[in-house]
Amino acid sequence: MRAFHRFALGAVLALAASTTACVSIDTSARDRPPSRPAQTSGLTPDRVAGVPIPDGQIDDAVAQLDDLAQQLLDRTGIPGMAVAVVHGGETVYAKGFGVRAAGSDDPVDVDTVFQLASMSKPVGATVVAQQVGDGTVGWDTPVIEHLPAFALADPYVTEQVTVGDLYAHRSGLPDHAGDELEDLGYDRTQVLERLRLLPLSPFRITYDYTNFGVTAAAQSVADAAGADWADLSRRVLYEPLGMSSTSSRFQDFTERDNRAPGHILVDGQYVAREVRDPDAQSPAGGVSSSVNDMAKWLTMLLADGQFGGRTVVDAKALQPALSPQVVSHAPGTPDARAGFYGYGFNVGTLASGRTSVGHAGAFALGVATAFTAVPSADVAIVTLTNAAPIGVPDTLNAEFVDLVQFGEIREDWAGLYKQAYSGYADPKGALVGQAPPADPARAKPLGDYTGTYGNPYFGPARIDERDGGLLLTIGPREQTYPLTHRDGDVFTFEVTGENAPDGTISTATFTPDTVTFEYWDTDGLGTFTREGTS
Known part of the structure; x- marks a missing residue:
């Protein structure tokens, strides 16, 4: 899986803060201003946003989603997508657009199941947070404590690397470590045992996005719980939230009647050529879900782990996942916002000064997804599509968040994301586009x-x-x-x-x-x- 972070989105992500952005840098208590309510808002200074949201502005933003989504569908030609918005503890918008499969008449609706790709990481991080809250593990638990066969190239890193380190992509493993092994048909166990052969960058300093690093951490948590990862996710998260269409097992996706297979663009037309089986890296990319179900998860997220009057995930265990743990995108200029990654979540600061959390997902074989949450406004949006990534869910979410913050769309998000994704489908190899030598040397027998x-x-x-x-x-x-x-x-x-x-x-x-x-x-x-x- 080539996830959203595989290519450089840099400034786009820092601007949008929907997938990679920054938060306020915590200083020592000695240098921090006194934490007292601000006179105008009743909030502590570190929670005051620079731009207020007038009454009714979020409702107005929701009212524009029909047109914005349909325009994106018409302009790009992708087969289908589904969108949901959560605000004030309720799903205030949920709708499907287009069709599940190109050439069919089966419409996408709010219960259509899509593969989430890398949006599986924050979902899985809430499973881990639930286990942290239960005392099964901690974010600081060494991975080898419950996965003793796990090893990396440096014995010190092997002993020290924690569940949190791997969920924050700061283990030193190279970018997308192990993905090429999965493509060749190696299973989860086979990939994880080979990670020890990869060169490492500096531990807890370097950010390199991986799927199998996250998978190793999740496997350690599942082993600590004495359960299969997919079963653990269902038991501690999906069932308590009533997410009946959600699974971390590929077979469950294939057996859904109301599912949307992925599509790729071939000669100007979207076709469903191959369905991606991500079971080997299920914690990092194997969740499938509907926007109705994802709205329940977002409701819980915005309510600090509460849902339906009960605690699903302990707030103290969840907060570290939603907090910056590593710099994922360093600012290029003094006036630019940086990007940070938590445990499975991107965390950031919007242009209005409000914090945000989010993540995107992408399969080259035909999936693009994204969610953005603005906790101070108690609002979140999720967009799922059944087409290879060209920036559609990212664009819709960024436009909606602009409307929430400012009452208007202030950036050309469609153009920015189109440019950011422009190289995603480019072929690899030094000889791509190169003519063969005119007079090649002969090969040996x-x-x-x-x-x-x-x-x-x-x-x-x-x-x-x-x-x-x-x-x-x-x-x-x-x-x-x-x-x-x-x-x-x-x-x-x-x-x-x-x-x-x-x-x-x-x-x-x-x-x-x-x-x-x-x-x-x-x-x-x-x-x-x-x-x-x-």
């Missing part, structure tokens, strides 16, 4: 390249001679890739999948004893050694 090549991280790769060419076979599912000669000992092959947009090209560069695959060499682990050589 094909038999010189055949054999099995080992790699501790990716596992074995087999090169066979087939139909006058070379064929690469790799991964537990034995995925195959025909190799095309490029120049001398360099061959190429096309890669497709969740993390490889259409048109991605990788080189395969042979030496007498090794082959290096460009696509799998991001972290320097893409060299495979021929078995039987030293």
Whole structure:
């Protein structure tokens, strides 16, 4: 899964604060002004917003959602989406637009189930918070306490890394660590046991967004509770909130009658080509839900863990998740707002001075989602779509939050997010768009390249001679890739999948004893050694 943070959104996210933004930096008690109610609002100074919201302004913002959503649907051509708004402890808006699947007449409604992609992280973080409140674990519990097989490259980090560290993406694991293994067919256990082979950045200093880091933390929590993660999520969160259409198991999504499969854009038309199975990283990207159900979760979130007159998640356990734990986007200028990440949540400051929390999610195979909550206004919006990410849910949420804050839309959010997502579907590889050499050097006899090549991280790769060419076979599912000669000992092959947009090209560069695959060499682990050589 290439989540929302995989590409640079920088200034857009800092402006919107709907997915990555900043909050006030806490100073020491000695330097902090006295915490006393402000004369004008009855709030402590750190809770006073710079721009008041007049009576009726939120209602006016809600009233404009029909037109805003339909305009986005018409302008982009995505098949469908659903939107909900929570305010004052109630769902004040919920509506579906478009169709569940392109070419069908089945409408999206408020109970249509979408895959959430990375919006699963804040949902899962509330499961963890519930367990923290129950005393099963703490945010500061070392992961190995309940997942003793877990290890990273540095023994010190292995011993010290906590559930919170992994939920804040500050373990030092590289960006999207393990995702490429999942694409090759490795299951959760197999991916987690290989994370120890990855190089680490400085511990608790570096922010690099990962799915399997979060998954390792969640697995540790589930093991502490003696439950499967999907079952634990259902028992402690979905059932207490009445989220009957929500699950952290892919099979449940596939068995829903009222579901919206993902769509990708092919030759100008949206088509449902493949449904993403995210079970291996379920805590990070495997939740499926409807806007009706997500509205219940948002109601609980805005009420500090309360729902229906009872405590679902302890407020003291939840607050750290909604607080900045690491800088996720450093400001580029002194007058710019920074971005922060909590435990599974982006936390920020809006242009009006109000704090916000939010997250977005994206599957290249056809999912884009986002939610934004403004606690001081007691309002939150969630938008779910069944199309590959081009900024639709982010745009609608940002426009709505502008209306909530100012009574008008102040930025060209559609243009900003279109630009931010413009490279999301771009193919990867140094040779993309490059013409073959006019006079390439000849390859060696094909038999010189055949054999099995080992790699501790990716596992074995087999090169066979087939139909006058070379064929690469790799991964537990034995995925195959025909190799095309490029120049001398360099061959190429096309890669497709969740993390490889259409048109991605990788080189395969042979030496007498090794082959290096460009696509799998991001972290320097893409060299495979021929078995039987030293």
